[in-house]
Structure formats: structure tokens, C-alpha cells
Amino acid sequence: MEVAAAAANSGLRTMCIMKHVGVNVAADPLMTLAYVGVKGGLVIISADDPFMFSSQNEQDNRYYGKLAGIPILEPSSVREAKNMTISAFELSERLGEPVILRTTTRINHSSAFVDLGKIKNRKTKGDFKKDPFKYVTVPAVSRTLHVKLLENLEKAEKLSETSEHNIITGSGSWGIICNGVSFSYALDAVKDLKIQDKTKILRIGFSNPLPPKMIKNFAKQCEKILVIEEGEPFMEEAVKAFVQEEKLILPIKGKHKNLFSRLYEFDPGMVREKIANYFEIDYIPRNSVDTEKLPKIPQRPPNLCSGCSHRATFYEVKKAAKGMETIYPTDIGCYTLGFLPPLSVGDFLICMGSSVSTSCGFSKATDKKVISFIGDSTFFHSGITGLVNAVFNNHNFTLVILDNGTTAMTGHQPNPGVDMSLMNFDGYNLLE
Amino acid sequence: MNITRLIIVAVGGQGNLLASKVLGEAALISDVPVHMSEIHGMAQRGGIVESSIVFGDAESTIISNGEADILLGFEPSETLRAMNRCNKNTKVITNLAPVPSFMVAIGKDVYPEIEEIKNLIKQRTKKFIAFDALKLAKEAGNPMTINIVLLGALMQTQTLMLSKESVQQAIKIRTKKAFIDMNLRAFDLGFKTAEMGS
Ligand SMILES: Cc1ncc(C[n+]2csc(CCOP(=O)(O)OP(=O)(O)O)c2C)c(N)n1
Ligand code: SF4
Numbered sequence: 001m002e003v004a005a006a007a008a009n010s011g012l013r014t015m016c017i018m019k020h021v022g023v024n025v026a027a028d029p030l031m032t033l034a035y036v037g038v039k040g041g042l043v044i045i046s047a048d049d050p051f052m053f054s055s056q057n058e059q060d061n062r063y064y065g066k067l068a069g070i071p072i073l074e075p076s077s078v079r080e081a082k083n084m085t086i087s088a089f090e091l092s093e094r095l096g097e098p099v100i101l102r103t104t105t106r107i108n109h110s111s112a113f114v115d116l117g118k119i120k121n122r123k124t125k126g127d128f129k130k131d132p133f134k135y136v137t138v139p140a141v142s143r144t145l146h147v148k149l150l151e152n153l154e155k156a157e158k159l160s161e162t163s164e165h166n167i168i169t170g171s172g173s174w175g176i177i178c179n180g181v182s183f184s185y186a187l188d189a190v191k192d193l194k195i196q197d198k199t200k201i202l203r204i205g206f207s208n209p210l211p212p213k214m215i216k217n218f219a220k221q222c223e224k225i226l227v228i229e230e231g232e233p234f235m236e237e238a239v240k241a242f243v244q245e246e247k248l249i250l251p252i253k254g255k256h257k258n259l260f261s262r263l264y265e266f267d268p269g270m271v272r273e274k275i276a277n278y279f280e281i282d283y284i285p286r287n288s289v290d291t292e293k294l295p296k297i298p299q300r301p302p303n304l305c306s307g308c309s310h311r312a313t314f315y316e317v318k319k320a321a322k323g324m325e326t327i328y329p330t331d332i333g334c335y336t337l338g339f340l341p342p343l344s345v346g347d348f349l350i351c352m353g354s355s356v357s358t359s360c361g362f363s364k365a366t367d368k369k370v371i372s373f374i375g376d377s378t379f380f381h382s383g384i385t386g387l388v389n390a391v392f393n394n395h396n397f398t399l400v401i402l403d404n405g406t407t408a409m410t411g412h413q414p415n416p417g418v419d420m421s422l423m424n425f426d427g428y429n430l431l432e
Numbered sequence: 433m434n435i436t437r438l439i440i441v442a443v444g445g446q447g448n449l450l451a452s453k454v455l456g457e458a459a460l461i462s463d464v465p466v467h468m469s470e471i472h473g474m475a476q477r478g479g480i481v482e483s484s485i486v487f488g489d490a491e492s493t494i495i496s497n498g499e500a501d502i503l504l505g506f507e508p509s510e511t512l513r514a515m516n517r518c519n520k521n522t523k524v525i526t527n528l529a530p531v532p533s534f535m536v537a538i539g540k541d542v543y544p545e546i547e548e549i550k551n552l553i554k555q556r557t558k559k560f561i562a563f564d565a566l567k568l569a570k571e572a573g574n575p576m577t578i579n580i581v582l583l584g585a586l587m588q589t590q591t592l593m594l595s596k597e598s599v600q601q602a603i604k605i606r607t608k609k610a611f612i613d614m615n616l617r618a619f620d621l622g623f624k625t626a627e628m629g630s
Contacts, residue, residue, distance in 0.1 A: 053471055077467075077491070110469040110493045111456060184491035269496025288498035288516045289556040295548070297513045298541035300443065300533040302479040 001026035001044075005033045008042035008098070009135070010126035013089055017045040020061045021351065025382065027064070032137050033098060034068040035145035037152070040126065041089035042098040049105050050230045050265040056332070056351065058264070060231035065100050065208030069149050071156045072100045072208040073165060076183040078112035084165065084205065086117075091159065095152050102207075104230065106181045106265065157209040165205030166214055172198035174279050175222030177215070177235055179204045182228040185271035192272055193281055210238050216246045226278045227254030230266050253278065302337060310335040310402055314343045317371060317400060324369045327362050331355035331383070333375035333409045335402050345373065353382030359397040360390050370397035377407035377415035435488040436592055437495045441514045442481050442506035443531050444472070447579030450607065451504075452483040454583060457602035458594045459487060469493035478533065480510060487593055502591050504582055506565075507531050508549045515556060523559040525585050525626070527578065529566035561585055561626050568621040577618035580607070584622025596623070 004016040018026065023046050030044070046064070049055040065072035073088050075081040084101060092099040133141055160166065170190065176199060178186050183203045190199050202218045204210065219225060219242070227236040236254035243252060253259055259274050260266070269285065276283035304311050314335075330336055330346035331354065339346025348358055355372040356379075363370045374383045379401050387399065407413045414420060420428035438455075442448035452468055459466035467490065470483040484495045498519045505511025505526035518524065528546055535541040554560050563585070569578040580603065587596050600616060607615045 077493075105471075106469055106493060109471060110467065111453075112467055112493075113460060181493075184493070187491045267494055267496040268492040269499055286496075286498045286519055289518050289520055289522075291516045294512060294515065294552060295544050296541070297509050298533050298543055299535050300478065300480055300510075301535070303534050305478075 001029040001033065004042055004044075005029060005036070005038070006128075007126070008038035008040045009036070010040070010128045012040040012123060012126040013093075014038075014040060014042045015045065016042065018047070019055065020046055020048040020059055021055060021057065022046075023061055023064055024059075025352070027067075030064070030098070031068050032142070034070050035137060035142055035149050036135060037096040037145075037148070038092060038098055039096070040123075041092035043085065043088045043092060044098055044100045046100055046102045047105070047108050048102060048231070051105070053105050056349070058231070060234060061100070061102055062207055062234045063232070065102075068098075069153050070097050070099060070208070071095065071160075071206065072102050074102045074180050074205055074207050075107055076180055076203065076205070078107065078110050079114050080205070081107055082114045087165070091156075094159075095156055097149075097152050097156070100208075102180075104180055104265070153209060157211070160206040160209050161211040161213050163206040163211070166211055167203050167205070168200060168218065169203070170196055170200045172196075172200055173221065173223045174199045175218060175225035176201045176228060176275070177204065177218070177225060177239060178202075178228040179207055179235060180230065182230060182266055182271065185266060185268045186228055186275070188268050189272035189275050193276055193283065195275075195279065195281060199279075204235060207235065210235065210242075212242050212245075215239055215242045216248075219243045219246065219248055219250065219252075222250060224251040224279075225253075226259070226275065227252065228260065228266070228271060228274075229254065232262055301340065303340070304334060304337050308334070309404055310338060311343070313400065313402060314338045314345045314373075318343070318345060321369065321371060326369045326371055327366065329355045329358045329362060329370065329372040331372070331374040331378045333378055333402070333407075335373055335375055338373065345371075351382075352378050353386055356383045356386030356390060356399060359399065360386065360393065360395040363395050363397045371400065372397060373400050373402055375408075376401060376403040376405065376417040377413075379403075380416040434593070435486065435490045436501050437490075437499055438485045438487070438502045438504065438586075438592065439495055439500040439514060439517050440483040440485070440504045440506070441510045442579075443510060443533075444479055444481055446481070446506045446531075447576065448481045448483055448506060451579040451583055452485060454580075454599065454602045454606045455485055455592070455594070457606050458598040461598045461601055462594050464593050465489065467491070467493040480513075482514075502586070502589070504586050506578065506582060508546060508562075509543065512544070512549050512552060515553065518557060520556070521558050523561075523589055523591055524553055524557045525561045525582065525589065526553070527565035527582060528562050529564050529578075559589070561589070561629070563625050565622065568625060569618055572618035572621055573614040574611070577611070577615055580615045580618040581622035581625075584619040584624075585626035586622075587619075588623045588626035 004014045008014040046061040050058050052058050073084045075084045088099045088101045233255045328345045329348045332352045355374045359370045359372040407415050440448050467486045472481040497516050500517045503524045511526040532543050536543045565578050565581045568581045569575045603615050
């Protein structure tokens with residue numbers, strides 16, 4: 001995020017891509033970058049993961065837009081993701097603020113046909129004009145920058161009101177407000193249930209700041225509203241507040257024990273059923289075949305590959321620790337799978353780098369032998385700072401760095417421990 | 433335009449994602465709208481890979497339980513596991529060569545008899561095609577062509593709004609040059625086997 005902040009403030013269009021939890025790591029620079037703003041467009045792609053297909057949590061990163069005070073765009077399809085990326089850069093440059101393009105797994109792991117436009121020439125060298133009273137965020141500077149940020153947020157709200165990404169389709173007095181993939185499910189459901197002439201859908205694509213006037217006008221034309229959004233009631237709470245300001249009285253529901261959950265992801269059949277329930281439409285769900293009488297099907301949990309070096313390491317460590325009372329903090333990577341029996345090395349894990357710093361805590365708080373594991377990529381990412389502190393504080397634990405010379409879990413991306421010459425890449429140094 | 437919903441289940445390494453890409457390419461050739469989505473968490477480490485492919489006039493890229501029109505299974509126990517995605521009209525095509533998981537190898541789970549799997553699926557669906565696709569893949573020249581053998585069988589059922597020729601064309605575009613002939617052979621073997629009703 002800092003690299004991107006500097007590039008964007010040298011006038012270059014810059015993109016910074018990470019999964020939802022990556023934004024946590026980058027949150028410190030992001031919050032104050034919003035104060036400073038950008039010159040070249042800066043688009044942050046946040047890939048959220050409802051259902052946690054391959055993540056440790058399913059946090060809803062729309063709140064980062066609110067927290068930082070910057071715009072969020074949310075595509076509903078692959079095609080739109082491409083178009084919104086262009087639009088996000090334009091918006092970022094117009095406001096002089098970073099913009100978050102928030103996607104979810106079902107957008108990121110989908111394919112569809114897209115039309116390509118003309119590719120502009122890339123500008124890869126910019127210039128940084130010094131202006132310390134704008135760029136050095138001491139309190140006196142930040143106090144004025146925060147005023148500017150709030151003004152920008154007001155401008156963003158006006159843009160949201162007329163944005164091509166906030167769209168209304170259909171007609172009728174049943175209202176649906178939705179975002180992201182839920183829009184696709186809602187469109188299919190309304191068609192399947194044959195309620196197109198009764199239902200109006202407001203699809204929010206510009207979700208921070210939301211467009212208050214547009215939402216109030218929409219609500220005025222509805223007798224009841226259903227809010228369909230995976231994750232948290234981000235829009236639902238705002239819609240209720242807007243409607244209250246207008247002194248309107250109508251039922252608005254979204255997250256509710258009989259409707260949508262904050263848990264996991266939605267699917268088309270579930271959205272169809274909830275719409276039918278809420279608007280009281282006769283509806284017969286498509287039944288699955290009977291699967292009750294099926295025998296137990298062998299589980300297929302992911303497992304370390306045969307011949308994986310991590311397995312041998314775990315085995316040796318367990319042998320060396322035989323008879324000791326141990327705690328094994330572990331970390332994020334292929335080796336996390338070592339927590340499964342029969343190896344059972346992995347007792348605590350919260351985020352990348354936590355093996356090292358939680359070892360500091362366990363070694364202080366208990367009398368057990370603490371042995372922790374971390375991969376090379378994760379060590380360079382956020383283990384190394386914890387280790388520096390552990391040495392300084394004399395924390396007593398054994399850290400095993402599982403250096404397989406690559407970032408295996410996520411697909412062999414380079415990390416500072418990788419010898420890039422082995423892959424015929426020039427221009428990198430080898431850390432020794 | 434009608435909507436056809438296809439689910440492909442496989443285990444990591446069986447080439448499910450390439451098979452989906454071939455179908456996507458064929459849809460592009462045939463001007464059929466298509467939405468595809470896949471989940472392959474930890475596929476490299478022996479996990480399950482599932483693709484959903486929705487052809488026709490729909491917006492959703494995933495398929496709910498009970499709503500698949502066709503289930504194409506690359507591994508018999510995975511086909512059985514995916515039965516909750518089927519309704520009584522779903523067509524099911526499956527490979528019968530098992531890929532037991534390590535849970536079976538270490539004796540924690542028992543792999544069901546192939547005949548039992550066949551019967552359980554047959555009792556629950558309208559049309560069922562099952563055969564040893566691995567054998568045919570080897571016959572075509574390489575066990576890796578198992579995905580294309582299964583595509584051949586899928587195309588024989590004529591349930592997708594794609595022609596056989598468009599898929600053959602897509603194989604030529606999407607698979608490695610050195611393997612095109614072998615893949616086309618694999619496609620034919622799968623197609624013919626499905627024709628015989630196996
Ligand atoms: C903040 C954050 N960013 C990214 C990820 C995704 N991620 C999962 S594992 C991993 C790297 C694993 O590499 P390494 O530690 O070298 O272990 P290996 O898989 O090679 O055994 C990453 C980046 C994450 N979980 N959290
Ligand atoms: S590090 Fe991961 S990909 Fe590499 S051998 Fe081990 S389990 Fe397999």
C-alpha cells in the first residue's frame with residue numbers, strides 16, 4: 001500500500017491488489033493515505049471471501065470504505081468488474097482519493113466473455129513535487145487534511161447519486177436492494193418467480209458513500225423492501241436510517257432469522273426462496289434427490305503432498321519434543337495442514353506472522369515448551385518483526401522456519417527468500 | 433433461450449478446469465451466453481475441484497442444490513457426493529475409475545463398492561451413463577486425457593446447446609498443440625462409449 005501511495009503521488013495510475021485480510025495489514029497506511037489523497041488514480045482491489053473457501057475469516061471489507069472515508073465500487077459480474085476497474089481509476093483521479101474495488105470469491109473465480117477496449121499507453125515514470133505541508137502528516141497538517149477528506153466524501157456522495165453503477169430495474173411496489181453477486185441471483189429469481197411487473201430492484205454498485213436521495217426516492221415507491229447482501233447489514237442499516245429521515249413507514253428486512261444470514265455465501269436457489277417468502281408468493285422449491293440413504297462417502301480433506309518436506313520436518317520436531325509438554329503455534333501456508341492428525345502440530349493460528357508473536361505470549365504466560373512453525377514467505381511477510389522483538393525481550397521458544405524456497409500454498413509467487421535466477425529472472429538480489 | 437446448468441466435479445489434477453475452459457470456448461464459438469465459476473481450494477493437495485457452468489439466459493454463475501441439469505463426475509465417489517446437486521431429472525455421467533483419498537489409504541474411511549455407487553445413482557436419476565474413462569484415456573494414448581474422454585460422453589447426450597463440432601474446434605484451440613490429436617481421439621472414444629449406452 002505504501003509503494004502504491006508513493007507511485008500514485010508521483011502521478012502514476014497504480015493498482016494494489018489483495019485479499020480481504022490483506023487490507024487489515026495495509027490498513028495503517030490506508031487510513032492516512034485517505035487524508036493525503038492521490039494524484040494518479042489508485043485502485044485497491046479487495047477480494048472478500050464469503051464462506052471462507054480459502055481464508056481464515058469472512059470479514060466484510062465494505063466497512064474499510066466507511067472507516068477510511070473513500071469510495072467503494074462493487075461489481076456484480078465479471079464483465080462489470082472489468083468495466084468498473086476503468087471507472088474506479090477515473091473516479092480516483094476525479095476525487096484525488098484512493099478507490100476500493102470490492103469483489104468476492106464468486107466474481108474472482110468466475111469467467112465470462114468481455115469486450116476489450118483500446119489499451120492506453122502506460123505511463124510508468126512520474127515525478128514527485130515536494131509539498132511537506134500536504135504530504136507530511138504531522139498533527140497540524142492532518143487537521144487540515146481531514147477537512148479536505150470530508151469535503152471529498154461529500155463530492156463522492158453527489159457522484160454516487162448520479163452514478164451509472166447504481167441502477168434501478170423493473171417496476172412495481174415490491175422493492176429489492178442488492179449488491180454484488182446477489183444482484184445476479186435476484187434478477188434470475190424475479191424472472192423465475194414471474195414477478196417482474198411487481199418488483200423493482202435497486203442495485204448498488206457505488207456503495208460508499210451510498211446515494212441517500214436515490215434510496216429515499218426508491219423507498220417512497222415501495223410498500224416493502226428486502227435488502228439482499230452477503231456479509232454484514234452494511235446497506236440495510238443505512239437504508240433504514242435514510243427511510244427514518246424521510247419519516248416513511250414501511251417494512252425493511254434483510255438480515256433476519258427467517259431471511260438472510262451474515263454467515264457464508266448466498267446461492268440462486270436460496271435467494272429465490274427468501275424472495276418468495278418475504279413477498280408471500282407461492283413457490284415450490286426444486287427438490288434434490290434423496291441423499292439420506294447414501295452410505296458415508298470417504299472424506300477428501302486436503303493433505304500435504306506425498307514427499308512434502310514439511311511432513312519430514314514435523315515428524316523430526318515431534319520426535320525431538322517427545323515427553324515434553326508442548327504448545328505448537330503455527331502459521332499460514334501449506335504447513336498449516338500439519339495440524340491434522342496424525343502429525344497434530346498446530347495449536348494456534350490467527351493471521352500471517354502470528355506463529356512468532358503468539359509464541360512470545362505463550363512462552364510468557366505458560367510454563368510449557370513452545371515450538372512454532374512458519375513458512376519462508378510468511379516469515380518475510382510478517383514473522384520477522386515479531387522475531388526481532390522476541391530476541392530483544394528474551395522470549396523463550398523454538399521457531400522452525402520451513403524454508404521451501406517458494407510460496408507454495410498460493411501458487412509459487414516470488415518472495416524475498418526465492419532465488420529468482422533459478423527462474424531466469426534478472427534484476428533481483430539473493431538474500432543470504 | 434433455455435438455461436442449462438452443468439456441474440463438473442473432480443479431484444485435483446484430473447483436468448476439470450481445462451474441460452470447463454474447452455466448454456467455455458465452444459460456447460464462444462457457438463454464440464451461446466455462458467457463466468462459469470469454479471472452486472479449487474487446495475486442489476494441488478488432493479482436494480475437490482468443482483466447476484459450475486450455466487449456459488443460456490441466466491445471470492448467476494453458481495448452481496444451487498437440486499438445480500443441476502447435468503452432473504459430470506470425474507471420480508465415482510465424488511459423483512455420489514454431488515448427488516445433492518441433482519433432481520430426479522438430472523442426467524448423470526460418471527467415470528468409474530476411483531481415486532481413493534488418503535483417508536481410505538490410512539483406513540479411516542471405507543471406499544464404497546463401485547457397483548453400489550452405480551446402483552445408488554441409477555435409482556435416483558433419469559439418465560445415467562457410467563464407464564471407465566481412465567481405460568479409454570489410456571487407450572487414447574495418455575491417462576491425462578480423461579477430461580476430454582468425459583467431454584466426449586457429455587456431448588453425446590446432446591443436452592448442451594453446443595454442437596459436437598464446436599467442442600472439437602475448442603479442443604484444437606484450448607489444448608496443447610502436441611496433444612490435439614490424442615485429445616480428439618479421446619473425445620471420440622468417450623462419445624462412442626456413451627452412444628453404446630455403456
Ligand atoms: C494477510 C494475508 N495475505 C495473504 C494471505 C494468503 N496466503 C495464504 S498462505 C500464503 C503464503 C504461504 O507461503 P509460505 O509461508 O512460504 O508457506 P508454504 O505454502 O510455501 O509452505 C499467503 C500469502 C493471507 N492468508 N493473509
Ligand atoms: S509445500 Fe505444499 S505444494 Fe509443496 S510439497 Fe508441500 S504440500 Fe505440496
